[in-house]
Amino acid sequence: MNAIVTARGLSKRFGETKALDNIDFTIAPGRIVGLIGPNGAGKTTALKALLGLTRFEGDLDVMGYDPYRQRAELMKKVCFIADVAILPRWLRVSQALDFVEGVHPQFSRERAEFFLAKTQISHKQRVRTLSKGMVTQLHLAIVMAIDVRLLVLDEPTLGLDILFRKQFYETVLGDYFDDQRTIIVTTHQVEEIENILTDLIFINDGRIVLNESMDNVAEKYVELLVAPDRCDAARALGAIHEREILGKRLFLYEGVAKQQLSELGELHRPSVADLFVAKMQGVAA
């Protein structure tokens, strides 16, 4: 299978600061990739480069297109939701459907109506009369009705309550995703998406800190909970991060044999959030 996205030596500077520092990555079809990083790490810059919204250095190929030069063409093949509440407030729901149907060759009105029927949104409403959650539902209904192979979601659930957030990802996973499509998602609410991700990319200070499939992550990283008296032995095995929890120490290891570790205490699968903290602090140290 050809890669959906291939980046080689991707860089972007804003004056002195390097928003992206010579990064390489490949995204295969049929994956759901979480792009995770602290604020200002370069996530949004990377997505903007992917979507042809910003100039960059290096090579970037998105489904055979140079996103910067062939932006309008690329937009026939890619959909994105860049933030919540980005639909213009004056737009009526029916106008939104009419317009997208008019300009997008891949849009299915029928599918959009199908998704909208599941919500409380009526056709006559203007975006300004919809709640934040409903605006996202509308945007998602439109985007999911566009038959493309790459969907980019940049903080799609920011500012939504937990019910909408859960429903959002359930809808994406249940009604949209299949092995022909690829989704790239950034969010601060990592714990909400970790069960749907197939791949994980951590980015910090413009560099990729981690780039693994979730299967590999489960293989490679392990958490070990040890009693205080065995801490030195645990430390000797080369933990990448440690912290205290309920009077015990929790160590995180990368690529250390589980058998060896299990003799020292209880093994756990680290959450993405814990792995993220470990990786980010490791980089800072």
Added chain:
Amino acid sequence: MKAFPWLLRRELWESRSLYIVPLVFLSLLVGLYTFGLLSHGPGGMVHIDMDNGDGAVNLEQLIKEEPHARQALKLAAGGLPFIVPAVLLNAVMLFVWFFYLTDSLYAERKDRSVLFWKSLPVDDTTTVLSKVATAVVVIPAITFIGIMIAAAGMTLANTVFAWTIDESAWQLIWSQMPFLSAPATLAYALAVQSLWFAPVFGWLMLASAWARRAPALWALLPPAGIALLEGAVFRSSHFLELIGHRLTSVVPTAFRDEDIEGVVDEIHDSSDKIEWAEAFGSLIDPGSFLSDPGMWGGLVVAAVFIAGAIWLRRYRSET
């Protein structure tokens, strides 16, 4: 280009003032005119400056007994329903243009919907050109339709007025109306005006695409600054004259201005037969307009400004 009609529709959805504002003004005009005229029906009095002093006369009596007054009324009934709305709605259009264009590439950035529009497969050139087409074609077309509706409304009021004083509406009102030449002349005037103003439109769009806030100020302050600077440094006002010429000279360029007075005199003299059609037809001067270097130079400047606006929408990424 399949997207283009949808982009034009989008402009009308977003900027409803494009048709609401003219509609309000034409309704006011027709309403006030109808009220004013019909209150001068049978028995109604009008104040007229006469040679033998100021006096109140009965309009009905005047029309029936004074051939000249009757002729003047026929003349007015034929021309004014086109001319008065045209002057009013054209003035309204200047404001509509200014506010529409200064907002045209600013509003979508202000409400942050620009990324939604950019997520659709429509390139920036097409989008910006749809806004140019809205200013050059759609807004004047709305004005034209508005003038025609107002003309119909005023003529309807005139017809009812003729009936109330037992006159033949055909003879008094309709027989003299320039049904073809007035709309044709107006269409010509609106078309040449749009082309003439094209560099102004381009400038307003460039300011709109450029400004991070207050696009109307960005539209007005730089020209004002240049004019002041020129005055201070060179003690001249060529720039101001250039702008003034652009804003005021479409009529002298596209119409035979030396003939306007002659035409008016002619109309005054011919008491029996009024030919609005001829009067309108003799005024337009497309040859002079099309051979005016200022017109073509303006289009080139407009193209440069519009290209700048497209460039800004395409390449300036704001975070």
